[in-house]
Amino acid sequence: MKHQHLELFRAVMRTGSITGAARLLGMTQPGASKLMAKGEELCGFPLFSRVQNRLIPTERATRLFREAERLFVGMEEINRLVERLRCDGPMRTVVAAIPMIAQEILPQAAADWLAAVDTQLFVTTRDAGGVLAMVTSRNADIGFTMSFRRTPGVRSQLITRSRAMCAMAEGHPLAAKSVITPADLHDEDFISISRHEGQQQRIDDVLTKASARPREVAEMPLIIGAAAMARAGLGLTFADAFSARPWHGQGLVLRRFEPKVWFDYHAIWLAGSPQASNIQSLIAATRTSMIARLQSFDGDA
Structure with a gap:
């Protein structure tokens, strides 16, 4: 053709x-x-x-x-x-990120970062597999994802860890408890999150070990969407300070879950990238933004 x-x-x-x-x-x-x-x-x-x-x-x-x-x-x-070169425009940095990071974390990080570098920013959203594919195919200079597994040729850096908490509508019976355990979730309506990215697998392992079997009424890989479903009363789910922010205090409550489960946030890029300096400065800005959010988060736990 x-x-x-x-x-x-x-x-x-x-x-x-x-x-x-x-x-x-x-x-x-x-x-x-x-x-x-x-x-x-x-x-x-x-x-x-x-x-x-x-x-x-x-x-x-x-x-x-x-x-x-x-x-x-x-x-x-x-x-x-070619057009940017013709006009002597700045370099372009392409970022691939899972939707929650693009929505909740990158805006402030990018604002701080762009004030200190001479580049244009382009952000595209993908699931975790798509973020990795964008980076490995050199269609993105840097990717932001969760629970990254080591991949040949791809460098990664843990940006931060955020504690996963049990999320539910404020009128849910379990909202009266300050700490939720696996036994509390047995037979409760439950919204699962991403098994592809590994978050739900961690939770499944904890529940299985405790012989707790919630009723899975829906699966929503996008954690921020699962939090919205919980807010609407569909059931319980797991969220953290980032994924719960749009709904927290707006009909959604969070309760500490024991034993602890963590969500890991990673930056990934290819070794030898010509934008190594921009990549590292963006990672630093993103980490600063995330840590500030965690410290200021007015959680229920």
Whole structure:
């Protein structure tokens, strides 16, 4: 496939139709249809199923789109870099972060950091696996994630640890207790958090050891979303000073959980990065912001 075939394919995937893609690219509909047919011929397999005048992407098309999107995003980044160089603009630092860190931690850290460096900041959000992929593929200069497992070629630094607490709606019967134990959670409605990132696994291990089995009514890998569900009365969950902040004191209460469970926050980057100085200064600013938040957090525990 040539660039024009990929460009049309990407436009069809984004708009959902040949007509929409043609309009987006400034082509005629017959011309776009002919070009798409040629693209499928060059691929050697169909990219779309035609169902009642609708184009349904095949599984292969979905996989191709993910790779094509990376290619086009990369080209767009190069074009923006060329423009910055033409205008003698500053370097750009790309940060990949899990949503909670991007929302709750980076704003203040970035404000302090940008006041001291000559760079532009670009932040993108991904799950933990996506953050790692962005860093290892060099699409991000630095990543912020939780519970990072050692990966060849990737350097990591623990920024801080935050105690996980039991979160619930303020009217929940267990809110009357100052300390929650695994036995208290037995048979209670429960919202699980990210098993992919390891947080829920830590909690599961503690509950299993105590033979406590809560009723899992929902799974919400995004911890800040699980806290919102608990606030709405769906059940109990686990959160910390960062993930609970938007809801704490607004219908959500936190109670100390024993035995202690910790959430670990990490920065990750590739060794030999040309932005080593910016990376280290951003890590320092992020750590300062997180520690200040932990010290000022008016928790219930």
